[in-house]
Amino acid sequence: MELASPSFPLSGRRIVLGITGSIAAYKSATLARELKRRGAQVRVVMTAGATEFITPLTMATLIDRPVHSDFTEDEHAGVWTNHVELGIWGDLIVVAPATANTLAAMVHGQCENLLQAVLLSARCPVAVAPAMDLDMFTHASTQDNLRVLEERGVDIVDPGTGPLASGLVGKGRMAEPEDIADRVEAHFQKTLPWSGKQVLITAGPTHEPLDAVRFLGNRSSGKMGFALASAFADQGALVTLVVGPVNLPTPERVHRRIDISTAVDMNEAVQSCWASMDFGVACAAVSDFRPAQTSDIKWHRADMPETIALKENPDILRGMGQSKTDAQRLVGFALETDEGLDSAKAKLARKNLDAIVLNTLQDDGAGFAVDTNKVTVLDASGRTVEFDLQAKDELAQKLVDLWRTTLIP
Ligand SMILES: Cc1cc2nc3c(=O)[nH]c(=O)nc-3n(C[C@H](O)[C@H](O)[C@H](O)COP(=O)(O)O)c2cc1C
Incomplete structure (x- = not known):
């Protein structure tokens, strides 16, 4: 008799991980690895800003497939990244870290980069893990944007409080990758009729x-x-x-x-x-x-x-x-x-x-x-x-x- 497979709670779940231009982008590497470790299939979409903080090569190596960051993959050959396909492929999109800029773009339905286009085409639920300096986070614009997104059903993974990259101390640190992965797991558990059985x-x-x-x-x-x-x-x-x-x-x-x-x-x-x-x-x-x-x-x-x-x-x-x-x-x-x-x-x-x-x-x-x-x-x-x-x-x-x-x- 053969006993197989330890616990892979995210086994077969398809997660699009969106990464935006925050210093916290380095934590996305741990998050991608954690999601994969729990059994998820992960695809990564990075904004241009994100690639300033962590290389696509790092992310591609961790998820074992190329990452997407541009609308076009080879401009001259007319090869483009199918944002609609990515939006439909995912069971969940997690934007972590989510910058103030991307949150604002989501509220207004902007479509200026690949990640924004994927978010606009998505049929699946979306979660965001904001990361920014405390004044940016507490600013009325950001708070209004988060409220609107929450009202639309976006799951907001609250940032933590502590020392920030700016040297200030306060709320704005992106939630820890393990906590975000737990939230992803909880999402799948609560949304499905046989969850927990x-x-x-x-x-x-x-x-x-x-x-x-x-x-x-x-x-x-x-x-x-x-x-x-x-x-x-x-x-x-x-x-x-x-x-x-x-x-x-x-x-x-x-x-x-x-x-x-x-x-x-x-x-x-x-x-x-x-x-x-x-x-x-x-x-x-x-x-x-x-x-x-x-x-x-x-x-x-x-x-x-x-x-x-x-x-x-x-x-x-x-x-x-x-x-x-x-x-x-x-x-x-x-x-x-x-x-x-x-x-x-x-x-x-x-x-x-x-x-x-x-x-x-x-x-x-x-x-x-x-x-x-x-x-x-x-x-x-x-x-x-x-x-x-x-x-x-x-x-x-x-x-x-x-x-x-x-x-x-
Ligand atoms: C060193 C550095 C750190 C930054 N960190 C953050 C951050 O933590 N959160 C944030 O909202 N914006 C941050 N920004 C600003 C964003 O990178 C900027 O708004 C950018 O346009 C975001 O684009 P994106 O949302 O398309 O990635 C930072 C900029 C720099 C230069």
């Missing part, structure tokens, strides 16, 4: 060994479970994905992936973390049985057994249902080859689930290995919701939204 998802098949090279398995591709993991993580959940042998990359933002092979391993992995979860989705196609005896070497034709005895595997879902607390919610999947509705209803009750997702192999385009699915969701209160055939990614988003409104108090 721990979600466990099982996905894929299990492989039950027969001999050194052969196994009993099934055709589950893991696609539905991975689509769900991605949708939950996008909605702010801290996702732990316990996954059988599949050939899929870990979705962005997924907090932890545990790779297992057999049902016994999956049971062990689930047992180790289920108690600390708020929500569980058992999507894996776990083999109900395994060969009673296995061989460490490959069976040759001559020593093939005539019959293979099977042994029952642990019922992972039932174990989760039995130990479920009042605060936890549990959803199971049922794949039926026949009608299935009655059998899904029975499974819902028998395994103490809050909802069950039924898909039948009778529907074209539904089930294993395909990119689409058609499901019916039944819940413990008797509600039934049918979803048309659609891409597993789209369906996953709808299921995650449904459970947020119907299963989470």
Whole structure:
């Protein structure tokens, strides 16, 4: 069993870091590194003023990609930086440090440099960390500008008080990079519907060994479970994905992936973390049985057994249902080859689930290995919701939204 990835709370989050012409720009290097350390993807846009204080080369080295500072990258070749693309790419824009000048430009919608153009095109939230001398900071213009920006929803990371570059002492020092990074984390936690919820998802098949090279398995591709993991993580959940042998990359933002092979391993992995979860989705196609005896070497034709005895595997879902607390919610999947509705209803009750997702192999385009699915969701209160055939990614988003409104108090 492989335990992966420590905590990357900003995993997959896209942050545009705007740097303006303040002496505090040297702290932006630490901020960029801190955001990256926490898992964020970072792009940097610097004003001309900023490049006087810290070199684009320093920032490019830290974020491992070129920084943007001009509208045009190669004037003669007609190559330009797509400010609209940058504004749309980001999940959040952080301007740190933010000069009095840039704050004023933001208030008035000026578009005189690349950063201002990105800010005007942005569809995502914006945070600013002002940095300036205390008289500039307390000046009515700056205070008015900050008030207007705050009213428009810009998150103002208040400057600290202390010795300033001018030699004066007072309020105006840019907040510390770690504090700004904490604020960025808090932003993502409070804005998303599943923020703060721990979600466990099982996905894929299990492989039950027969001999050194052969196994009993099934055709589950893991696609539905991975689509769900991605949708939950996008909605702010801290996702732990316990996954059988599949050939899929870990979705962005997924907090932890545990790779297992057999049902016994999956049971062990689930047992180790289920108690600390708020929500569980058992999507894996776990083999109900395994060969009673296995061989460490490959069976040759001559020593093939005539019959293979099977042994029952642990019922992972039932174990989760039995130990479920009042605060936890549990959803199971049922794949039926026949009608299935009655059998899904029975499974819902028998395994103490809050909802069950039924898909039948009778529907074209539904089930294993395909990119689409058609499901019916039944819940413990008797509600039934049918979803048309659609891409597993789209369906996953709808299921995650449904459970947020119907299963989470
Ligand atoms: C040494 C030096 C330090 C400066 N520090 C600051 C500062 O901390 N905050 C500020 O608002 N402006 C500061 N300025 C002024 C800005 O660099 C100036 O207003 C510039 O036009 C800002 O442009 P930008 O907002 O496009 O980066 C400083 C200027 C110099 C020369």
